[in-house]
Amino acid sequence: MSKAKNFSVVGKRVQRVEGFDKVTGDSKFIADIHLPGMLTGRILRSPYPHARIRSIDTSKAEKLRGVRAVVTAEDTIKRPWGAFFADQYILSVGKTRYVGEEVAAVAAIDPDIAEEALDLIEVDWEPLPGVFDADEAMLDGAPLVHDDKPNNIAMHLDLERGNIVQAFADSDIIVEDTFTSMPQWHCAIETIGSVAEYSPNGKYTIYMNTQTLFNARYRIATALGVPETDVRVIQSAVGGGFGGKSCDDNNALVCAVLARKAGKPVRVINTREEEFLAGCRPRVFMKINVKLGFKKDGRIRAKELKVIADNGAYSAKAPAITGVAAMRHDTCYKYSDVKLEAKLIYTNKIPTGAFRGFGNPSAEWAVEQAIDLGAHALGIDPLEIARINAAETGYVSPHGNRVTSCELKQCLDMVENMIDWKAKRANKQPNTGMGLACTVHVSGKRHFGDYDGSSATIKINEDGKALILSGEGECGQGVHTAMCQIAAEELGVPVEDVEISRADTDLTTFCLGAFASRLTYVSGNAVKNAATNVKQQLYEQAAEMLEANAADLISRDGRIFVQGAEGKSVTVADVARARLFRHNGAPIVGSGSFDADSVLPDSTRFGNESGAYNYGVQAAQVHVDPLTGQVKVLQMVVASDCGTVIYPIGAEGQVEGGLAQGIGYALTEGLQFDEGRPLNPNFSDYRIPSMRDMPPLQHAFADSYEPTGPFGAKGLGELNMDPTAAVINNAIFDAVGVRVKTLPITPEKILRALKEKKG
């Protein structure tokens, strides 16, 4: 029997609420926002990976005609800020720690003048020795990125659950290897930007293309030293987020400082090069040593992980990301005894941070290959190994993650059928191979304060339409459409009769924003609760009008009637107006909140981090040309368990888009660093997939229902970014018997490995 329920709006292929604006070019992205008198801001960035600033002379720049403000750290309160550790400044204080760090900034009447003024700022630099490799950075005597961090260690996690020595002793076979992942840039086609305005009464109004407004407001208020209420963040349309627009960078802060000093609105938009150097915080790169012990029958008995993560010069969210890399995957399979050690290390490189997957892609790149190694060592089909160990509903991970719904085994069945796994493996062609990997992700994560919730308000307008006010972060993924569907389903109105506002910290209630695949789940629940509240008010008024009991009413298609007596009804519009236009009238408006039933992990990081867990499986067939090392992905199949699918077009888009980023991560995306300086930071050298790079794809959603989700839904956004690199590498191994152990998997590396194998 299907777990899916029957809904009237949820699960239907409705249109994106912003569709019209997007296809006509009318959507207002940050670069499309123009305020009267607006100036252009440009940032002077450090050319050195590590240097002392002896002095800065801005006098020449200030005198240039058309310049309205020049700012340095002296124009700030020099209070360090950061998501988890306060270790970065708006503008360098005394020292710079990576190439691209913000040192000074200019606002001028046009971009050319601003650029010219940057050249007139004189900085007296004293270059310092830098450290660019995490292993070297830990050595005694290595240059210190931050003087108060001995051996450049930003964070050290060391945990054991169960008895790892005993567990390995119990194992029939043990596999071990080390895999290195690379930084990956978000490459949202729209770069980070801000437009800031300051009024002398003390209020900052900042338009941002951020995916986390209230976190942005909190960090801006902290760094500027003002109360949160003095900062209003208004969201523009966001041209792609993927974690990169979650406010760990200084763009909006510099913009705000310039606006205050210039007394005029200022716009600061990163160029593509700036975006690579110091904009979005690229994926944390990690070296992961993984050791797995198996019983003969394929059960995993022991797991040990050693992670060395490169933090870059400042921490942003890397501490949480490193923890996720070390622990999250233990919710994917049934583990008993695990040990992990993770070190997060400062280097003089770009700060790393949140990117779709949040540590999981690096972890799955390593662990899912180790599982494959185990399968080969045991002579068991990798799909069977996954099936033997797969988590199930009711599983509690060694770290306390409680799984309330899990269709991983169903996903394995689906993938097996879609790609015809058994037949293709039985009929293996030369240089062609099959690989797969499983994946798990959260639906929200409790780590910003003891809260993983959301809130929303819904008001019914005089025309009967519902308007949702939400402070969450639509950043292109389409969650606003899902929220409208959830409200429409609960209110019993057509989805076209529900609108949603953009987020604005002055007008919408507190929301954490878009990260951790949380929005459909947490904000979906908040919207649903708000709709229940509003429906109650509608029913009370309608009961009066229909001379019936509120408890007997139901609504459908925008009409409210007594159950079983549809002939006599009132419209939502009638009800809203009747409630408003009378003595003691009042608009119909209601709020809803939701906080996930998760636990703030304790000092040993034990605790159910999320309200729900989503699962999936990917498989690929690849062909490797042994002469050129070229990999051709012949086919991919994907099965995802995200509970009820609320908005199918959007959900499919999340799978397809995540997969594309996974393919880029696997095969092409990487930049060389020279002494901490990324070489060729542009779209021709950093190659993201284009249309012709995408393989034939078949994908489907598991029949699934999450009991704590809105209409059974849970998260999805990151799930299909996570395993792809391992899937492809497992298939390459099956094809030609070699494994490249550092990302990206380039033809050169494959050729080298093939040559080594030949001896």
Place this chain on the structure above:
Amino acid sequence: MKKQLNLNVNGQDYEVEVEANRLLLQVLRDTLDLTGTKEGCSIGVCGACSVILDGRLVSSCLTLAAGCEGKKIETIEGLAKDGKLHPLQQAFIEYGGFQCGICTPGQIMAAKSLLDENPKPSEEEVKEWMSGNLCRCTGYYKILESVMAVVDGKTDPNYAFRKRETTAKIQSLDVYKSVAKTSSD
């Protein structure tokens, strides 16, 4: 050095005075306030700034405005006629050919320039042609599906757009006089 230019954009003539080194992208966006054309990479790689110049697809971030004198420039703003969307625009909504939408004007202009030339391209031809337009959100599957829907005539002729005028379904907004009534039907 400022230069006087006559530009024809979406059938309308504009007289502008701009620096000789200004790019078409800058003039469209900053001088003419046609901000539908987007900037993604500034080096001719991503296609976000795609416009059609005398029938040819160009990157407006690499095109000098001065070279466009007397030529016909088509941008995303010119596609919808009398409030009616171009079939490609409809298809992108119907088949979900966008997520954030920042690449979408460029994608649609690129597809239009292909279909203007060859209304029946194969899927392979579409893939090759569209590979100059990067998208970081969609993985391209739904963009391809949207374009192929137009090629194969699969868009819904009666597609009802989600637009604000759906309000019309609710009786006129005669709020101040309205008396709530119970309707029987």
